[in-house]
Amino acid sequence: EPEVTQTPSHQVTQMGQEVILRCVPISNHLYFYWYRQILGQKVEFLVSFYNNEISEKSEIFDDQFSVERPDGSNFTLKIRSTKLEDSAMYFCATTTGEETQYFGPGTRLLVL
């Protein structure tokens, strides 16, 4: 069964450093999302992406964040200058356009 994959599974970085989180969507999926879950809190929407453009973004998704699909397969989330409060699990989700979104296993980001 096709799956969404994410790399790396874990990332430890120093505050102020840039990180890039990668996602490989299910092959026929066209809509892509990033969510995050801070430890002990609920899963929160960050951004949605379709047709090489951001469709919607939350107030969390400020100028430090960016997304792109550089090569037609990977979907990336970049955090330019990480802060302590960016420590969280980051999940990629994809869909064909239907309501059901399929999630990857997540990247655990720890900012020191």
Next chain:
Amino acid sequence: DQQVKQNSPSLSVQEGRISILNCDYTNSMFDYFLWYKKYPAEGPTFLISISSIKDKNEDGRFTVFLNKSAKHLSLHIVPSQPGDSAVYFCAATRGGNKLTFGTGTQLKVEL
């Protein structure tokens, strides 16, 4: 922003019995609701969903009920199995866009 709420942080059920997980929402524009199951250090796994035009959807041991007038949905698992032990998230969407999640309910199915 508490548009989707799961008021029970945890639930303990004996194996073979029914598990009922509840979810309330406040935004009447939501038109599709989903349940996800999540194990520690893994991503949410889609379980079952329901459109706002229906009041029930069943898939094997899992049934979701929707009461639009009360803005309430529930997930029934019958019979519960130890492998069902996980965190269950209710999520809602409008027009197939972003998902808004509840805070989750930790289900423990005991032998």
